[in-house]
Amino acid sequence: MKSTPLTPVHEALGAKMVEFAGYAMPVQYSGIKEEHMAVRESVGLFDVSHMGEFIFKGPEAPALLQKVTSNNIHRLQPGQAQYSCLPNAQGGIVDDLIVYHLEDGNWMLVVNASNIEKDWGWIQRFNMSGVEAHNVSDQTALLALQGPNAVDVLEALTEVDVDALKFYTCTKGTVAGCENVLISATGYTGSGGFELYCENRHAETLWNALMEAGAEFNIKPCGLAARDTLRLEMGYCLYGNDIDETTSPLEAGLGWITKLKVEDNDFVGREEILKRKEAGLNRKLVGFVLQERGIPRKDCPIENASGERIGTVTSGTMGPSVGQAIGLGYVDVAEAEPGNSIHIRIRNKAIEAKVQRVPFYIPPELPPRLGRRLKVQGKSLGDLKP
Numbered sequence: 001m002k003s004t005p006l007t008p009v010h011e012a013l014g015a016k017m018v019e020f021a022g023y024a025m026p027v028q029y030s031g032i033k034e035e036h037m038a039v040r041e042s043v044g045l046f047d048v049s050h051m052g053e054f055i056f057k058g059p060e061a062p063a064l065l066q067k068v069t070s071n072n073i074h075r076l077q078p079g080q081a082q083y084s085c086l087p088n089a090q091g092g093i094v095d096d097l098i099v100y101h102l103e104d105g106n107w108m109l110v111v112n113a114s115n116i117e118k119d120w121g122w123i124q125r126f127n128m129s130g131v132e133a134h135n136v137s138d139q140t141a142l143l144a145l146q147g148p149n150a151v152d153v154l155e156a157l158t159e160v161d162v163d164a165l166k167f168y169t170c171t172k173g174t175v176a177g178c179e180n181v182l183i184s185a186t187g188y189t190g191s192g193g194f195e196l197y198c199e200n201r202h203a204e205t206l207w208n209a210l211m212e213a214g215a216e217f218n219i220k221p222c223g224l225a226a227r228d229t230l231r232l233e234m235g236y237c238l239y240g241n242d243i244d245e246t247t248s249p250l251e252a253g254l255g256w257i258t259k260l261k262v263e264d265n266d267f268v269g270r271e272e273i274l275k276r277k278e279a280g281l282n283r284k285l286v287g288f289v290l291q292e293r294g295i296p297r298k299d300c301p302i303e304n305a306s307g308e309r310i311g312t313v314t315s316g317t318m319g320p321s322v323g324q325a326i327g328l329g330y331v332d333v334a335e336a337e338p339g340n341s342i343h344i345r346i347r348n349k350a351i352e353a354k355v356q357r358v359p360f361y362i363p364p365e366l367p368p369r370l371g372r373r374l375k376v377q378g379k380s381l382g383d384l385k386p
Helices: 007-012 032-041 061-068 113-124 150-155 200-213 224-234 270-279
Strands: 016-020 023-028 044-047 052-057 080-087 093-101 107-111 132-135 140-146 170-175 178-184 193-199 220-222 283-290 301-303 309-319 324-332 341-346 349-356
Touching: 007 016, 007 200, 023 224, 032 044, 032 220, 032 224, 044 200, 052 061, 052 113, 061 107, 061 113, 080 113, 093 113, 107 113, 113 132, 140 150, 140 200, 150 193, 150 200, 178 200, 193 200, 224 309, 224 324, 283 341, 301 324, 309 341, 324 341, 324 349
Parallel strands: 044 220
Antiparallel strands: 016 023, 044 140, 052 107, 052 132, 080 093, 093 107, 140 193, 170 178, 178 193, 283 324, 283 349, 301 309, 301 341, 309 324, 341 349
């Protein structure tokens, strides 16, 4: 297994280590619920250095990235980022990712750890203009500082006005004496915060400084298990579970990052996705909440009231913030209406569930400084309150 620059730190902290995407990663420290709630209520720190980073330079870079990604990168000004995906020729999803237009005019893609080599090879297939490209995944560490107190922790360590960073914007600066840190107002938790990209040699210094600055807020080191429960409460897709090369971004609810107008983006797979849209979708990714005791897991069958199979669970857990068993799964379009009753087959027992719009979790009150930063599919969480 590969290690991240912080593997010795995790081991010293007594983290439970597991293999994930070929890396030795911390799955939990003090406990999933405690780590999860630290992020929801205060602040937590994740090592996600296993993620992949690609740099693209030169005047032809935008054309290449526009060709391979589904969103419209021409809307990005320097210092902005967007969520997008790499469609394949059949209209499926090679990977989901974040596109950064860096302030120096260069571009960066951040991809899933399990897909680094696949994504790199896929993009290079379309690099007909010889765009300068660098896979810097092995040289780059990534720390995710997440939660409502993340601003207070980070601003104590940098002269950058991090409180002024809007959702999905970024800037470079010095943090805890570490130079050239990319500070990004992004995350995978729905509780606000930042993702910090730095050279491997700075990772331990940065981690220790963040933990020290966050001590007054009872900061917790957090593992992959809490990261999963946090993202699922928000209805965020996980590649390999909720989306893959066979799923269309439209049926996965990712139409908002799939710009089908030719003037916006003539990307790979666009015609196939457009055909599926015009023909009508057969299935749809939905959220659901169990009405009885049980925990849904990936690959559990989904049935209608008559016991007929209508879909499959892709992700499921007990949501610590919502106190309910929740999940995502693909169902026949006719069964996808919110409020519809479905059944999840768990250990040969059909457990009733209700289809529900995501996110499952919405903060009861948004601190003013977070209101502009927390968004779901382009809408502020405040706008999505019941």
